[in-house]
Amino acid sequence: MELKKLALVCFVISGMAALIYQVAWTRPLQMIMVSTVYTASILFGAFMLGLTLGALIMSRYSEQIKNPLAAYGLMEIGIGLYGLLLILIFNRLPDAYRLIYPISENFYLFEILLGIAVFILILIPTTLMGATFPLMVKYVSVKSIGEGVGKAYSANNLGAIAGSLAAGFLLVPLLGIKSSIIIAAVFNLFVACLVLFNSAPDLAKKVVPIALVLFFTIALFARYDVQELHSSGYYAGAPKGEVAKGKIIFYEEGAYGTIAVKKFSDTGALSLFINGKGQGSNIASDWRVNMLLATLPLIFNPESKNALIIGLGTGTTSGLLAEAINVTTVEIEPVILEAAKYFSTMNHNVLGNKNHNIVIADGRNYLLKTNEKYDIIIPEPSDPWQSFSASLFTKEFIELAASRLNDDGLYVQWAPLYGMSTDDFRSFYYTFNSVFPYTLGFVNAREDESLPIKLYPSELILVGSKSEIKINETQLAKSFGAIPESVRQDLYGVGLDDINNILFLKAFSGEEIKGYGAGQGIITDNKNDIKTVEHALRKGILCVKKKMRR
Secondary structure, eight states, X not given: OOHHHHHHHHHHHHHHXXXXXXXXHHHXXXXXXXXXXXXXXXXXXHHHHHHHHHHHHHHHHGGGOSOHHHHHHHHHHHHHHHHHHHHHHHHHHHHHHHHHGGGGGSHHHHHHHHHHHHXXXXXXXXXXXXXXXXXXXXXXXXXXXXXXXXXXXXXXXXXXXXXXXXIIIIIHHHXXXXXXXXXXXXXXXXXXXXXXXXXXXXXHHHHHHHHHHHHHHHHHHOOOOHHHHTTSGGGTTSOHHHHHTEEEEXXXXXXXXXXXXXXXXXXXXXXXXXXXXXXXXXXXXXHHHHHHHHHHHHHHOTTOOEEEEXXXXXXXXXXXXXXXXXXXXXXXXXXXXXXXXXXXXTTTSGGGOTTEEEEESOHHHHHHHOOOOEEEEEEOOOOTTSTTTGGGGSHHHHHHHHHTEEEEEEEEEEEOGGGOOHHHHHHHHHHHHHHOSEEEEEESOOTTSOOSSOOOOOOEEEEEESSOOOOOHHHHHHHHHHSOHHHHXXXXXXXXXXXXXXXTTEEEETTTTTTTTTTSOOOOSTTOOOOOHHHIIIIIHHHHXXXXXX
16 A cells, blocks of 8 residues: 555544543543533543644744654654553542642632643643644645645545444443553554554554563553542542442443442442432432332322333432332433342332333433323432433423423422522523422422431422312322222331321422522523522532431
């Protein structure tokens, strides 16, 4: 093959490696820095800034380089070796994050410092990646610079497209973060060997053996410590010793998220984590929320025959409902199914329940495609400040769900009060109430309850309907008695042993707070930034500490 064509093929491969790195680096940084749109923006911005800096610097010196292809090969070695070193560096980042975490009281300063830190972290490889472009343009240009730019740009972009697809759909889900990074480094070294042995064989004989020794040494001893990575992010404000009590017993990289199950040595509690953030557990407070999500619609709409749940999580809500009616659960991440098996006791072995149907799909797209009507719809997204959940709190999504409800159907929505400012909640409630004129609000607990353990009112469950929701205690008691005994046994275990204890958790009805949130603004797809991440960083950790103390 002609050397210029070989160089372009190599530039395709190095473009693949660059995007594999970018996708793979996102996962640990999400766990360390919390999975928000800010984290994604910081990483992409730092990545592009490094590319720009590298291209700018090299554009000034490329004409002085006599063998641009050999220089390109050396830079590929640097990218590959540093890419591998990042596996080790990631393990130390949680400690660095905890050092600057106190500054989170000043949200914007905190995010700026995180941006600077990420830029420094990936400065070397991204600068080298950017510097390869002017070198390749110089080498492949024959008739004009424009021709060289076009060939180099198209080759690199072709590789970038292939790399992003391969990383997101194949490498990370099938092989994991560490192996994906190693494969990207292999691409870099493979490219370096090809171009160096073809353009500067004497230099290749000196440099390549050293590079290979370093590569195999780092690849062999580099450990991707998921236990350490899980000690940061949302839990950075808690004592590290408390966080360290949770040992990961299940971990897998999925196409849509990093899934883990932790077992806490001091209490025996099990917790489900998605991208480093707890999404459910078998502790009383979390279990109680799932029970209320499942039982409230059965109590207020006892004639319900079917339900749709968006998000499997621990499987508890789906499992409790499936004891009584037919349930379809839509889950976007297949790995969650494996994690849910660890919670089979509390979810009543939901995956084996004949009344339960699991659909692997995006919940919103499923609602758009289906024509089926449901008596109950329960979305179970993560916190609204997480980038992948915000769109499930918008008016358009709630309207879409409402269109798939029967006339007397109920829409049951969880809201994390611990991570929402007053203005955020006012906006969300006003958005919810604009679709469902009849609402009831239930807290997960009240501080004046007589319980063996102390629970705090940190979460809210909204029940919405297009028709009036009647509160007739006699009828509700009858509906409560009709709930399957297997479900009521679970309710007894968390202090919800009769209808009065459940109604005691009612915080308000829509009539009682009529007009609440008016003027605050509607949350829409076009403007769905529920700015709770700042509040969560400041206040959310208090809830975490309380859970740990229990």
